[in-house]
Amino acid sequence: MRRLTQRTEAVVNLRALEHNINNIRSRLGSGVEIMAVLKGDGYGHGEKGIYPTLKSCGIERYAVAVWEEGASLRNAGCTEPILLLGDTCDGQLENLIKYNLTPAIFSPDTAEKLNLLAKWGGVTQPVHIKIDTGMSRIGFADDEASVETIKKISELSNIEITGAFTHFSRADEPDGESAKAQFERYIRMIERLEDAGVHIPMKHVANSPAILLRPETQLDAVRSGDILFGLCPIDEEQWEREDFRQVMSWYTYVVMVKEVPAGTEVGYGGTFVCDRPTKIATIPVGFADGYSRKLSNRGMVKINGKTAPIIGRVCMDQFMVDVTDIGEVRRGDTVSLLDDDLSVLWMADLLDCNVDEIVCGISKRVPRIYEY
Secondary structure, eight states: OOOOSSSOEEEEEHHHHHHHHHHHHTTSOTTOEEEEEOHHHHHTTOHHHHHHHHHHTTOOEEEESSHHHHHHHHHTTOOSOEEEOSOOOGGGTHHHHHTTOEEEEOOHHHHHHHHHHHHHHTOOEEEEEEEESSSOSSSEESSHHHHHHHHHHHTSTTEEEEEEEOOOSSTTSTTOHHHHHHHHHHHHHHHHHHHTTOOOSEEEEEOHHHHHHOGGGOTTEEEESGGGGTOOOSOHHHHTTSOOOOOEEEEEEOOEEEEEOTTOEESGGGOEEOSSOEEEEEESOOGGGTOOGGGTTTOEEEETTEEEEEESOOOSSOEEEEOTTSOOOOTTOEEEEESSSSOHHHHHHHHTSOHHHHHHTSOTTSOEEEEO
């Protein structure tokens, strides 16, 4: 069992990360690049901490959601292209040039403002065109009016279109009909742009579920987020056969063990009442650390290799578990909150949420520890 030197640790297994990269690469056609998606601070794993491993594994492209994440990656030493998948407000467009970031463009107004800033800075600004093929989020519509608009953007003096992409809304569905329709809309739009004289050097549409289920959508690059970190984006039964490894585990320790009589209330609101003499262990983690309050009276932890149920409400900084039936438990014993048995997928199923919510929700006050 792991021994801790601090209150709690989110352990990032870099060997598992390497394994997942190799797994992804084995599925790709010749010349298809992996674009590592590190939005949400690398899905909660810490983009600065994992970047050296990604680089050493030959990852040559990155994507984040907002410019601040891109700047953080640059400050970590990243010199490769970084795509921004989301928006940048007008007052911060100059940061795209400062940090050499490639924005998603879906508005002629933004393109013109960025062109002016690039002209003032004496640089040519790379951009990727975002096309909306059914997500109904951001992106140009796949129609002739958009072709004309994008052509005008391509003619701006200090803007260079280096790619175009779309995003699948239902790539995880087994029948694949929605993803197929979106892919066909994207390809038709690219053909219209090429016919209009707008060259698109890099075409990319495949996200994590598409990498697994839709190999025909690989094109020039694939955007790998969930599966990079061993997070399930598809049907769970199939996922078990795909040989990805969960990259993050989460540990803490037992603060105190006490025995209380039957009838004792536990925690805020007395939502749990002991129906027998009970041995209670207090755990020094709570919802301020990202350990969901919805796990109150539902979740479990692992102590000395055995599971113990949560009793009472999860507090901001602590919660309690029933250790009556698991043998001797002492202060200092290591507690697994997430591991290979108590997986991210297990917790997401228990909470009826997305796996990404679990790892992205682990707060900054939980140190990330990087290990091989």
